[in-house]
Amino acid sequence: MANPVSSLIDSAVRATAPVVDGITDDQLTGPTPCAGFDVQALLNHLFHIVTNFQKLAAREPADLATVAEYLDEGDWRSRFREEGARLAKAWAAPGAEEGISPAMGLPQRSLAAMVLGDLLVHGWDLARATGQEYTPDTATVEEVAPELEKIVPMGRNAGVFGEAVPAPAGATRFERLLGDTGRDTGWSPS
Template sequence: MAQELSGYRRALDRFEDVVGGVARDGWDAASPCAGWTARDVAGHVIGGQALVRALATGAPPPDIGTDPARFCAGDVLMAWRTARKETDAALTADALERPVPAGGLGDVPLGIFLEGYLLEPLVHTWDLARAAGRPARLDPDLVHHAFATAQMTAAGMRAAGTLGPALPPPRGADEQTRMLAFLGRAAG
């Protein structure tokens, strides 16, 4: 992958760290995502890698919101590593230049899309960590970037029903807590 994807790669690295730390019997734990278990959250992010591969190759995108656990029915860490490896291989220089739909922004090169897409694995890293009872501190630089992306994309996601209403953050909250509250998550 190109150097400009360092934030995206760091978000994926942190997600992998959390996946690797989930107890074998922890995958059925409830997550902060309504109706989803830890396995569902992991499957959604693994499915996100299939989505990125589809964007990179021009293949039809998969539905990653319906039955996301199907992306990691067995060993979750192995499913994650396989999906990530396959996606890395698809992110050639030409693929990163491929125009992909970016909602209200129109079509943008995949490389630029991925700079904003880091919001997805970043926030779901927090969701998975919470479900697994693990520390849920995110990279502050990535949070800053992701929060800006969230503020640009939240209205469309809320209109589509894929994001709930914002919550009021606690007084004096740090940027991670404010971002999570903006995305409908109670981080306290």
């Protein structure tokens, strides 16, 4: 990734935050393209990733296994933007992108790609599940996609991603990335 990770994260948060803002309370129990997650569970997962990857940027211990109920705390829609801004700031700190994560044993840049993948892919999942548009920044997708493509097999082996779904002819780079992570770009909640 040639651009600073923090600017890519900021771009991904700016694409995903309007989707989070647009989710109504009555949509929280609806299905998503992410198997096993309804909208509320996927929002909790995304909050969990965003808050814990702030810690990983600072090389602090993070608990990725225990997902809390983040939507019980006040205005979660506004809080998503705030946590997203904190995430970008954490990754802007000097040295955040360098070296190996003591918590995960992976390069920090790989962790940055993971959180970017979560923001982009789950942003699409949530938009699809709630009937909204989702248009991530093309330059961000182009820059992040090669890094994500490297870690998708590891994620698939860990059960994080489903089997790849072939993208349709003429698919965009983002649609191909969605297919690589097990998403059917034609999915709808009905």
